[in-house]
Amino acid sequence: MMSEHAPPLVDQAFQRLRKDVLTGAFAAGVKLKVEELQSAYGFSSSPLREALSRLSQEGLVRADERRGFRVAALTPDDLHDITRMRLMLDVPALREAIEHGDDAWEAAIVAAYYRLEKVESRLPDGPVILDDEWSGLHRDFHSALVAACPSQRQLAWSASLFDQAERYRRFSARFRKAARRKSTEHKKLMDATLRRDGDTACALLTEHIRGTLRNVQSAFDAAAAEAA
Template identity: 55%
Template sequence: MGAKELMDLPVSERAFQLLRGKILRCEYAPGIKLKIDTLQRDLGVSSSPLREALSRLVVEGLVVSDERRGFSAAPVSVKDLHDVTRLRLMLDCEALAESIEHGDDQWEANIVTAFHWLSRIEGRHGEGPLTLDADWTARHKDFHMALLAGCTSGKLMKLSSALFDQSERYRRLSIRHRVEPRHKAAEHGQMMEVVLSRNKAEAVALLHDHIFRTAENVAAVLGKPSSADLIPRGDSR
């Protein structure tokens, strides 16, 4: 969402989107205290909409609340990553299977369009750090959600979107410490071709492997003793 779109939102929704974005991008590190006065200064929003935004983010699992310590960005752990991944594998694979069964011509066209925009960004950046590029991140999610959009359950889609965002936070934490590059463009292209061919079993297997491999890469970084510097400590200042 661009700056103009954010400014056009009601102040409570703008506070929510700004704060949520900073947490997902790890600009507010996992575990860091989210002080109201600091957030007011950072986001240019008054305390009332900020408290509402924090409460909404508690429900999403991106913020935790403690009677004594107040609000903090949700911590990260290998255990939580495995939990998020397990749910994604269950829900996204089911949504994809249903999409292949029920998706229409418009669903197919939207997948091709989403892949086109994702590929354009990848081509523009060449071998650059795509996985930390904001445009790539947005187009990456658009592509994944386009694959699932033929699913008839709105609640399942909402859960899949929220879980994708939680996975994205973990991926961003780990990416700077990854040793071997991941050629996701080829994986996305293969998934698109198989999905459009309506090969349900192969498509679900590819998506399962894609999600699982990402989680394995992140867990490998989080589990290393040297990865402690992934998670800065202290207050949000």
């Protein structure tokens, strides 16, 4: 019979492993050995294996042919697939949120934007997506935009895909040569959403998501040039 303490241990192991995979603490393609993870995190093998299985369901970890696990590789094809799915889920979710959102939803968007803008204003020009606080607030802002979408499954899948794209954002930042200019994209996206201008808001979100794809593709090109 499973101990009543097992689910929280699995959740703890999952959250810690997930964060380290997303932030690049484990490099893409690296083998995740349970014995080493036990030493690093202090969990027994059972919750770690369950956490790894859950991460594999998200696509962040791949099952190895010898029944082990590896961090999923970063590839242009995978990013294109993530982008395609984000456009299929996030854009309709935003449109539905605009249709169903109330005053509390609007207030939450404004608050999330304010926190993001305040943190970004204090950061130097450069790859701010390597900053964990900024990354968390960036996620919160995008989650707030679509929070009024009535489909909880759609929101869950959207959140998972946003996090999968985070690994690519961080990869892109490592290869960015020029200083990062403060963008008004989030402000424009918020304003159109609060105006209940669904067409403009969805067009802006589409361009925002495709912009990530372009930035990461440039990073792949830069990485290939360095390797050559």
